[in-house]
Amino acid sequence: MRTARTRSRTLGASALLLAALGVLAGPALPASAHNTVIGETPDADSTVTTQPGTVALETSDALLDAEGATAMDVIGPDGRHYASPCPSVDRAVASVPVELGPEGEYTVEWRVVSADGHPITGEFAFTWAPSDAEQLVEGTDDAACAQGAGEASEPGDATDAETDAAASGGLGDLLWVVGGAAVVVLAGLVAFLVMRRRPAAQGHDDADADATGPTDADDGPAADR
Structure with a gap:
């Protein structure tokens, strides 16, 4: 008993x-789970026939909305830049206005930071095949933002976003x-x-x-x- x-x-x-x-x-x-990409606009490897107006990236979790945390650049077949102005963040979506130029393949380079401080970078491409009615624009020699998505930060040039990201990562470890x-x-x-x-x-x-x-x-x- x-x-x-x-x-x-x-x-x-x-x-x-x-x-x-x-x-x-x-x-x-x-x-502790890392953020991942769940969608792009336009779809990766798709063919676009009308001006998209916006290029966007959606992730599985919220993104850090701070100055310098997000970068997106759209590069045309002529090597020029077609995204302007700088990207914005709405919860788990990063986007940037865009108007395309000559026909061909466009590459979207992007960098985002998850709310937990984990940075993610990548790129995707789509084909631009405009109809005769579409108005084309001329790109720029430099990216609209001072620092493009594919450019590395200079040593010692820490931004508020990096500081916030480090703080978030430290809190997770704690x-x-x-x-x-x-x-x-x-x-x-x-x-x-x-x-x-x-x-x-x-x-x-x-x-x-x-x-x-x-x-x-x-x-x-x-x-x-």
């Missing part, structure tokens, strides 16, 4: 520990450390409670055995008589 009760308490303590691990790990897993410490403390507490109850349960079992033993022994002679 006591042994079954002890096992029940041990199982209950184990269930409590697993539940606590789930609570602590639950918020941390989404935070949450992992605090969560891990909490798990260790909770596991130790559960182990202490389980070990503390075991000697008490064993003592009750021994006492019951002592009390039962003489009764059985006394019954023997009585049965013989």
Whole structure:
């Protein structure tokens, strides 16, 4: 009876520990997952016949909306730039206005920073095949923004976006450390409670055995008589 009760308490303590691990790990897993691209406008490798007006990139999670965090450039077949002005961010979508020029393949180079501080860079291309009714524009020799998506930052030229990203990444690391410490403390507490109850349960079992033993022994002679 006591042994079954002890096992029940041990199982209950184990269930409590697993539940606590789930609570602590639950918020941390989404935070640690890296952001990914889920869509482009125009679609990658597609053919466009009318002025798109906007080039956009959608990701699976929110983006950092800070100066210098996002860069998008649209480069035409003539090597000129067709995106103007600088890109903007709306939650998980980065976009930039664009008017295209000569027919051919256009490449979109982009760089974004996730809200958790993780930077992502990439590019995609589409084909521009305008109809006769479409008005074409001339590109520029330089990107509309001072720093294009494919250009690296100069050493020591940290922006507010980079500072915010570093702070966000540091906060994520801190949450992992605090969560891990909490798990260790909770596991130790559960182990202490389980070990503390075991000697008490064993003592009750021994006492019951002592009390039962003489009764059985006394019954023997009585049965013989």
